[in-house]
Amino acid sequence: MRFRSQLIVRFAELIRYRELVKNLVVRDLKARYKNSILGLLWSLLNPLFTMLVFTIVFTFMIPNNQISKFPVFLLCALLPWNFFQAALTGCTNSIVENATLVKKVYFPREVLPLSTVLSNFVNFLLALIVLFAMLWAFRIPLTRQVFWLPVIMATQLAFTLGLGLILATTNVFYRDTGLILGVVLQAWFFLTPIIYPIDILPTQRSILGLNLNVHRLTYILNPMASIISSYRVVLYHGAPPALNFMFRTLFTSVAVLMLGYAIFSHYSGTFGEEV
Amino acid sequence: MSVICLQNVSKKFVIHHDRPRSFQELLIRTLGRNHNHSREEFWVLRDLDLEVEQGETLGIIGSNGAGKSTLLKLIAGIIQPTTGKITVKGRLAALLELGAGFHPDLTGRENVFLSGSILGLTAREMRSRFDEIVSFAELEKFIDMPLRYYSSGMQVRLGFSIAACLDPDILLIDEVLAVGDEAFQKKCLARIDEFCRSGKTILLVSHNLEAVKQLCSRVLWLETNQPAMKGPAVEMVEKYRLHVWEEEAKKRAQDASAHGSVNQDTQSVSKTRWGSGEIIVSDVRLINRAGLPVHWIQCGDPLTIEIHYHVQRAVPDVVFGIAIYRSDGLWCYGTNTEIDAVDLGPLADDGVVCVDFPSLGLIAGEYTLDVALHDSDGHAYDYWHPYCAFSVRSHIQDVGVYRPAHQWRIGERRAGDAKEGKAHA
Numbered sequence: 141m142r143f144r145s146q147l148i149v150r151f152a153e154l155i156r157y158r159e160l161v162k163n164l165v166v167r168d169l170k171a172r173y174k175n176s177i178l179g180l181l182w183s184l185l186n187p188l189f190t191m192l193v194f195t196i197v198f199t200f201m202i203p204n205n206q207i208s209k210f211p212v213f214l215l216c217a218l219l220p221w222n223f224f225q226a227a228l229t230g231c232t233n234s235i236v237e238n239a240t241l242v243k244k245v246y247f248p249r250e251v252l253p254l255s256t257v258l259s260n261f262v263n264f265l266l267a268l269i270v271l272f273a274m275l276w277a278f279r280i281p282l283t284r285q286v287f288w289l290p291v292i293m294a295t296q297l298a299f300t301l302g303l304g305l306i307l308a309t310t311n312v313f314y315r316d317t318g319l320i321l322g323v324v325l326q327a328w329f330f331l332t333p334i335i336y337p338i339d340i341l342p343t344q345r346s347i348l349g350l351n352l353n354v355h356r357l358t359y360i361l362n363p364m365a366s367i368i369s370s371y372r373v374v375l376y377h378g379a380p381p382a383l384n385f386m387f388r389t390l391f392t393s394v395a396v397l398m399l400g401y402a403i404f405s406h407y408s409g410t411f412g413e414e415v
Numbered sequence: 416m417s418v419i420c421l422q423n424v425s426k427k428f429v430i431h432h433d434r435p436r437s438f439q440e441l442l443i444r445t446l447g448r449n450h451n452h453s454r455e456e457f458w459v460l461r462d463l464d465l466e467v468e469q470g471e472t473l474g475i476i477g478s479n480g481a482g483k484s485t486l487l488k489l490i491a492g493i494i495q496p497t498t499g500k501i502t503v504k505g506r507l508a509a510l511l512e513l514g515a516g517f518h519p520d521l522t523g524r525e526n527v528f529l530s531g532s533i534l535g536l537t538a539r540e541m542r543s544r545f546d547e548i549v550s551f552a553e554l555e556k557f558i559d560m561p562l563r564y565y566s567s568g569m570q571v572r573l574g575f576s577i578a579a580c581l582d583p584d585i586l587l588i589d590e591v592l593a594v595g596d597e598a599f600q601k602k603c604l605a606r607i608d609e610f611c612r613s614g615k616t617i618l619l620v621s622h623n624l625e626a627v628k629q630l631c632s633r634v635l636w637l638e639t640n641q642p643a644m645k646g647p648a649v650e651m652v653e654k655y656r657l658h659v660w661e662e663e664a665k666k667r668a669q670d671a672s673a674h675g676s677v678n679q680d681t682q683s684v685s686k687t688r689w690g691s692g693e694i695i696v697s698d699v700r701l702i703n704r705a706g707l708p709v710h711w712i713q714c715g716d717p718l719t720i721e722i723h724y725h726v727q728r729a730v731p732d733v734v735f736g737i738a739i740y741r742s743d744g745l746w747c748y749g750t751n752t753e754i755d756a757v758d759l760g761p762l763a764d765d766g767v768v769c770v771d772f773p774s775l776g777l778i779a780g781e782y783t784l785d786v787a788l789h790d791s792d793g794h795a796y797d798y799w800h801p802y803c804a805f806s807v808r809s810h811i812q813d814v815g816v817y818r819p820a821h822q823w824r825i826g827e828r829r830a831g832d833a834k835e836g837k838a839h840a
Contacts, residue, residue, distance in 0.1 A: 160532040167529055171520045244512040245533055246492040316437035412493040413428070 150405055154248045164255035169262060183263055184270050187222055191215050194335055207337065209278045209376075215271050216372045217334040223264035224300055224364065225325055230256035231304025232311045232318050239415045249408040250401070253308045257301050261293075275375065283378035292370045292381070295390045299363050302396035305404040312407070312414050332364045337372075363389050363396075416504075418585060418616050419467040419490060424499035426485055430455045459485045463499070463643055465635065470614040474631030474648055476624065476655050481637040483620045487511060487587045490618065505584030505616075508534055512589075513574030519563035523554060523573060526562055530577050544580045551602075552576035572599060579606045585616045604630070624652050625780070628812075649812055653779070656806060660711055690788070690795035693730045697765070698723040699786050699802050714809035714818060718775045722768045722786055732790040733759065735768045740801065742781035747816055753791055776817040779809035 154161075173179035195211045207213050234252040235242060242249065275282065311317040333341070341355040358365045366389040370381040431454045435441040459482040467473050475483045488494045489501060491509035516533045517526050527548055531541040549558050552572040562570065578586075588607070607630060610617055621627050627634060627648060634651035636644045638658070644651065700708040702719040712718050722735055736751030752759060752768070759768070783801035790796070811818075 157532075157535065159537050160535075163529045163532045167518055167521060167525070170525070171518055238516075240512065241516050241533070243493065244509075244515045246509060247533060247535065314436065314438045314441065316439055320438060409495040412488065 147401065147405060150248065150250075154250060154254075157248055157251055160247060160251050161255045161258065164251065165259040165262065168255065168259035172259075172263075180266070184267060187215065187218055187267055188270060190222075191218060194218075198335065209280065212271075212274050212278045212280055213337075213372070213376055214335060215274055216376045217332075217368045219264060219267050219271055220296060220368055220371050221329065221332065221334050221364075222267070223260055224296065225329075226263070227257045227260040227300045228304055228307060228321065228325065229318065230260060231301075232307040232321055234304075235308050235312050235411055235415055236315070242411050242415050249411055250305065250404055253304045253404075254301065257297065257304055261297060271375070280376065281378065282375075285374045285378055285380055288370070288374045288381055291386070291390070292367060292374065295370075295386070295393045296367050298390075298397040299367065299393035302393065302398070302400035305397075305400035309404050309407045312411055328362075328364065331358070332362060332368055333358070333372075334368060338365060338369045359385055363392050416469050417466040418469050418504045419465070419618075420500075420502045421463055421465040421490075422500045424460060424463045424465075424489065424496045424501060425458060426460045426482070426489060426494070427456055427458050427497040430457075460489075460496075460637070461642075465643075465645070467616055467618065469616055471633065472611045472617045472619065472631045474627035474634040474651075475618060475620045475637065476622075476627060476634055476652065477637035478639065478659070481639050483637055484511070484589055486637065487589050487618060487620060491587055503585065506535070507585040507587065508578065508581045508583035509587040510575075510578045510589065511587070513578065514570050515574075517562055517570060517574070520561055522561055523549075523558040523565070527558075527573070527577055530574070531581075534577070534581060536581070544582075548573075548576045548580045551579060551606075568596065568599075575599075575603055579603070583615070585618070586610060587618045589620045590622065624656070628652050649810070653808060653810070656781075656808065657711075660806060663710070688797070688799050690797040693728045693796050694724055694726045694733055694762075694788050695797040696722060696786050696788060696799060696802070697725045699784070699799075701784075701803075701805055710804070711806040711808055712775065714777070714779055714807050714811065715774050718772045720770045720772075720784070722770075724762070724766060724768065724788065726762055726764045729762075730790070730796070733762060733796070734787075734789055734791055735759070736785075736787040736789065737770060738785040738787075739777070740783045740785065741816070742783070742804075745816065747777060747782065749785075751787070774820070775807065776819060777807045778813055778815060778818050779807050779811075781806050 172183070191211050191214050194214050198205050198207075198214075199210055231253040234256045235249065238252055242252075272282075307317055307321060338355065338358065341358055343353050343355045345352050345354050366385050370386055370389075373379050373381050434454075435444050459480075463486070475486065477483055485494070487509060488511065489496050490503060491507065491511070492503075493509070493511075514526075514530065516530055518529065521529065524545075527545060528538065528541050531544075532538075549555055552569075552575070554569060554573055554576075557565065557569065565573070586607075604626060607617065607619070611630060617630075619627065619631060631648045633645065634648045636646075636651050636655050644654070646654075698721075700721040700723075701710065701712070702721060703709045703712050704716050720737060722737075724735075734751050734753045736749070736753075738749035739747045741747055750770075781804065783804045785798075785800045786802040787798045787800075788796040789798065
């Protein structure tokens with residue numbers, strides 16, 4: 141009970157510092173785009189280039205590809221993944237990178253990972269412009285299902301921030317968190333249906349004598365699989381998302397966020413001396 | 416009404432000498448079964464009780480590592496106390512570092528808003544103060560330039576101006592006064608003085624004891640291995656000075672016994688010495704009223720400076736000189752045997768020349784003494800700049816440089832009274 145009321149007090153204080161969150165997001169974005177006129181363009185070109193590489197690999201080098209309009213198919217999943225990856229990496233370093241600030245000024249520490257996630261989110265929204273342009277270019281019509289996007293985004297935001305808060309805390313005490321995260325993210329990328337559709341995962345597969353439903357396991361164990369597939373279903377297929385899994389994922393994400401916030405809150409009092 | 420209240424506050428720092436700083440080390444440690452955690456604990460603050468009243472200016476003094484900054488960080492909420500309770504009423508701004516959170520790619524204007532929000536202000540509050548901040552920093556012309564083109568002085572000025580225009584109820588200041596050029600430092604001090612007079616509560620950590628005496632009414636003196644002391648500013652500053660001198664004297668005595676030499680003078684002063692060395696200063700002693708060698712005297716007391724010399728090669732023309740500087744470099748006084756037309760006569764190989772001051776008129780403060788042996792053209796045989804430091808102590812709170820003999824009287828000017836110069840100080 142006391143723990144919960146503490147969280148509420150913290151949250152109220154965080155709201156008082158919303159101006160700082162806004163300014164930090166603006167700082168991040170301005171600093172990113174100010175140094176080069178190509179800054180904004182570059183952040184749009186980067187996913188396009190990745191898309192091009194994967195398209196070449198999967199359509200010319202591995203030609204028996206059944207997926208039509210592969211570039212859009214890929215981009216629908218690649219952009220949310222890029223957001224996830226950039227936000228997590230940013231969060232991990234957010235406290236350590238701002239050590240001077242943390243040591244010298246009092247403010248709610250969660251402002252730092254939060255603003256990192258949000259500035260990457262703004263970036264993601266900008267990149268969506270390219271995606272919509274691609275959808276138009278490949279004559280994929282937008283359906284009413286697009287209105288599911290805010291729910292999917294909210295789910296992803298909650299999950300990303302929750303994990304980010306945990307990683308930011310861990311990195312204060314163990315500085316190689318970022319290195320480990322790099323390796324984990326790479327594996328995670330391939331375990332998540334980004335460059336392949338989730339439907340190709342087998343429902344029956346015998347591994348070491350165990351009969352596993354890999355398709356279902358992926359859905360259950362990997363929230364990102366559900367989130368990424370939802371983006372793709374809504375944008376590329378124009379179909380309604382699998383509500384069952386989507387709400388389970390939303391629930392999981394909110395739980396991760398609460399856990400992350402609790403862990404972060406518990407340790408953030410010592411950041412001033414540990415960082 | 417007390418706005419800051421500390422009850423039984425202690426802070427312990429733990430140094431883990433071989434705590435794993437990465438998962439890699441953690442893994443190696445676990446696999447290697449090497450579990451000897453050597454850790455060192457030390458208490459920076461112990462059972463500190465403190466109440467600061469609304470509108471009070473509290474100075475915090477003490478040696479390095481005594482916990483002054485730690486105390487401010489605790490009050491600001493940057494770190495948590497190990498035990499005890501801290502309550503703070505009102506909006507608090509902590510100036511532990513100027514320009515914290517500045518980003519070089521943003522313009523001065525953008526940084527002002529960013530910095531303001533780090534200190535907890537809304538955009539509207541910042542907008543209403545923006546012009547004042549810029550004009551106080553004298554940066555009108557550069558405010559829309561990216562910060563990377565600012566000189567460090569300009570950045571510091573901008574940082575202080577933001578802080579100065581915050582208008583908090585409680586202001587914590589940690590040594591940030593030692594920034595900028597002299598004109599700007601004066602401006603900062605004036606601003607803090609203004610804060611004091613407008614009823615703000617201020618906690619000031621400073622090594623500038625004169626500023627502390629001027630600005631603060633009460634002083635908290637923190638020292639390692641001794642309980643914290645609180646009291647009137649002047650009294651505490653003098654006690655602290657006494658403590659510093661005693662510590663230095665102890666150290667000198669230790670050094671002397673370690674090196675086997677009689678008098679290795681104050682090591683804390685950075686010395687320069689030059690000269691051709693025909694005749695050298697072998698020792699200098701400050702002798703007080705009681706005839707004892709000292710490193711401090713009471714204001715108004717007599718003082719004798721003994722200059723012991725040693726002749727290496729006989730030279731016909733020797734002038735003995737002394738000069739007194741205040742710790743901030745002000746040249747208070749200088750004289751020599753030539754100016755005072757003293758006939759030294761032929762010098763022995765080893766000897767001593769003394770200067771007697773019936774009353775050294777300097778007010779309380781820190782001073783250094785230069786001692787020089789040179790010829791009448793100014794060619795140096797042995798020149799010490801400075802030779803040693805000394806302090807003058809006083810319970811009188813007068814200001815300035817020296818204390819001329821004087822007395823106060825009520826009534827008309829006594830025309831032609833020739834005996835007026837008699838002083839009771």
